[in-house]
Amino acid sequence: MKRKIVKVSLSFATFNNDQFNSFVILLLVCLKNNPLFPNLPVKYADLAALVDAYQQVLAAAAIGGPKDTAALNEARDALTAALRQIAGYIQSLGLTNESDILSSGFDIVVPGKHSPMPLSDPVLSLDNSISGRLGVLISSVPNAKAYHVQSCIGTGAWIDLGIFPNTRNIGIPNTMPGTIYSARAQAVGGSTQYSTWSAVASLMST
Secondary structure (H helix, E strand, C coil), rough: CCCCCCEEEEEECCCCHHHHHHHHHHHHHHCCCCCCCCCCCCCCHHHHHHHHHHHHHHHHHHCCCHHHHHHHHHHHHHHHHHHHHHHHHHHHHCCCHHHHHCCCCCCCCCCCCCCCCCCCCEEEEEEECCCCCCEEEEECCCCCCCCEEEEHHHHCCEEEEEEEEECCCCCCCCCCCCEEEEEEEEECCCCCCCCCCCEEEEEEEC
16 A cells, blocks of 8 residues: 655744744754755755844844844745745655654644644663763654753753754763763754753763
8 A cells, every 4th residue: 555645844934933943953953964855955055044144133133123023024034935945845755754754854744733742851861881972872752853962060051062863973072081971852843842851861971
């Protein structure tokens, strides 16, 4: 029996400005060097430039007047048009695996549901088997499109390690032997954009 083609959701157009910003940051992470989508109709560098332009006017509109709001709307419209082109390209590939489309950063259309479901929290642990580096091991979360990871030394301030499109090869680099590090992670995607943070894991570096 022929498998049903998975549909790409265009719900990003309804996001508020901050949700939209989180969404496009995720897209840049997921689409970069993604082998499933080698022929994007909008070049990656051009998409990154549109995102940068949007973020600049987003900050200005927060404290500015009508002119800044108009600039924000124009930048968002230009970025939305580019995203629709990319979504159309991904849809044209006829993909039948939900995970393939989710790896792009886009949501999928779920029959009977008007929006993606919230994500469950990931489970995180650390590995100190390699000197000078702590491996960050994260459990896979169903329908997550990426994972946001932070670390800190002891009880210090959290530092972003970045957003990763999968759970492989994540680590805290350049650690100091005998020092205790902590890490936490959240899944990215779903109706709330981010899950809540995982329980914190701590371990001494070797």
